[in-house]
Amino acid sequence: MRTIDWKEVEKNIENGRFPQWLVTDPEIYELEKERIFGRTWQFLAHESELKEPGSFVTRMMVDDPIILVKNKNGEINAFLNSCSHRGVRLCTEDYGNKKAFSCPYHGWTYNLNGELIGVVAGNKVFGESMDKSEWGLRPVPRVESYQGMIFGNLDPDAMSLEDYLGEMKWYFDIMLGRSDGGMEVRGVPQRWVAKANWKMTSENFAADPYHVQTTHRSAVELKLTPSDPLYASYGHQVVLSNGHGINVITSATGRSNNIYQGMPESMWSMFEKNLNKEQLDIFSRVQNFVGGVFPNLSFLSSCSGTEGTKYNHLQFRVWRPLGPDQVEIWVWYMIDKALPEDYKEKSYKGFIATFGAAGTLEQDDTENWARIVEASQGLMARDRNLSYNNMLNYLMGLDNLDPDENFPGPGKAYPTCYTDHIARSMHKYWLELITKEPEVKSHE
Numbered sequence: 001m002r003t004i005d006w007k008e009v010e011k012n013i014e015n016g017r018f019p020q021w022l023v024t025d026p027e028i029y030e031l032e033k034e035r036i037f038g039r040t041w042q043f044l045a046h047e048s049e050l051k052e053p054g055s056f057v058t059r060m061m062v063d064d065p066i067i068l069v070k071n072k073n074g075e076i077n078a079f080l081n082s083c084s085h086r087g088v089r090l091c092t093e094d095y096g097n098k099k100a101f102s103c104p105y106h107g108w109t110y111n112l113n114g115e116l117i118g119v120v121a122g123n124k125v126f127g128e129s130m131d132k133s134e135w136g137l138r139p140v141p142r143v144e145s146y147q148g149m150i151f152g153n154l155d156p157d158a159m160s161l162e163d164y165l166g167e168m169k170w171y172f173d174i175m176l177g178r179s180d181g182g183m184e185v186r187g188v189p190q191r192w193v194a195k196a197n198w199k200m201t202s203e204n205f206a207a208d209p210y211h212v213q214t215t216h217r218s219a220v221e222l223k224l225t226p227s228d229p230l231y232a233s234y235g236h237q238v239v240l241s242n243g244h245g246i247n248v249i250t251s252a253t254g255r256s257n258n259i260y261q262g263m264p265e266s267m268w269s270m271f272e273k274n275l276n277k278e279q280l281d282i283f284s285r286v287q288n289f290v291g292g293v294f295p296n297l298s299f300l301s302s303c304s305g306t307e308g309t310k311y312n313h314l315q316f317r318v319w320r321p322l323g324p325d326q327v328e329i330w331v332w333y334m335i336d337k338a339l340p341e342d343y344k345e346k347s348y349k350g351f352i353a354t355f356g357a358a359g360t361l362e363q364d365d366t367e368n369w370a371r372i373v374e375a376s377q378g379l380m381a382r383d384r385n386l387s388y389n390n391m392l393n394y395l396m397g398l399d400n401l402d403p404d405e406n407f408p409g410p411g412k413a414y415p416t417c418y419t420d421h422i423a424r425s426m427h428k429y430w431l432e433l434i435t436k437e438p439e440v441k442s443h444e
Contacts, residue, residue, distance in 0.1 A: 196369035206292030243294030243429030245422030
């Protein structure tokens with residue numbers, strides 16, 4: 001790898017400038033896989049996707065195929081989806097229910113706890129010396145959950161999920177824990193591949209309401225969103241620990257036209273029971289929650305509809321890197337279990353029309369993400385000597401915006417969502433992780 005002047009990179013990031021060559025550089029991408037995705041918590045599934053013993057889903061942690069399965073005791077296990085005999089991907093289905101997993105190559109079979117329970121021709125070909133207990137499926141080093149959201153970490157020495165989420169838990173409680181019974185995933189995650197870099201897609205959701213009026217101009221013309229160019233700026237951009245952040249978007253009045261994001265009044269008593277005073281205050285005034293958990297989990301809680309009336313929904317999405325210039329997008333649609341079925345169905349249709357794979361707003365974003373990649377791969381953009389001053393601009397709010405000390409929630413809250421505070425925080429945490437040398441562990 002060519003020498004990188006990380007001190008120069010740090011100085012530029014501190015001053016609101018992000019070197020463009022960092023976006024799609026192949027050597028940087030290899031470092032990201034090891035030092036960022038190999039050390040941080042990544043979202044895998046929601047507990048509602050694994051309803052009964054034997055239920056399973058298959059997921060990816062960048063290049064590592066993962067299988068999650070509920071055992072007979074109701075516990076959720078996560079393993080590398082690879083047979084320990086010859087390494088074949090064990091399960092090829094996206095989801096289902098099984099009593100055991102049998103390898104299609106040589107027939108080795110594993111139970112719901114990942115234990116090897118069957119070897120074709122067993123003792124006749126391996127003799128008595130092979131101990132089957134040593135050849136079970138390899139568990140993901142760390143698996144933990146919060147409010148039904150299951151995360152995995154490839155670093156056995158990583159901080160706990162709760163510590164990693166930190167202040168974000170307070171906001172997750174509003175979105176995920178507000179109603180009796182919590183949330184459920186409807187359908188299966190939508191997936192598609194886009195020409196994009198994962199840093200840019202993560203940043204788009206977590207840190208960039210500024211793009212809404214331009215990128216999504218068609219939604220304005222269709223009267224799906226207001227024509228006010230400051231529409232997405234009203235509210236607070238909240239910087240949280242570990243590169244996380246959330247935008248609490250309200251309106252010009254500081255309130256919402258639809259209390260509790262337009263949820264039925266039959267639900268309000270649940271909100272009042274499950275949330276504290278400060279959380280209720282924010283939830284009653286918010287129009288959209290949009291943000292992210294570093295490195296590649298984004299979320300959006302908004303209202304959408306296809307026939308005039310708007311319905312709330314929550315989406316979680318993972319930007320799985322396939323390379324420095326390509327991502328696989330995974331999107332989970334989530335809704336309160338306690339809502340009436342009619343509301344859920346209308347909400348789901350509104351989600352499909354706006355943020356499904358062919359949704360109006362989705363197509364706007366993917367076009368711009370592709371153009372970032374296209375313009376960031378040439379010699380000028382990737383010149384490391386900075387002879388072309390090839391910096392991307394993250395100067396919004398750098399020296400002209402102070403935090404709002406009266407904001408009721410945790411984190412450092414700035415009184416507009418048109419600012420780059422979360423983006424700069426993401427860049428700093430990215431830099432902290434990518435420049436941290438791997439620890440040499442003793443095997444004594």
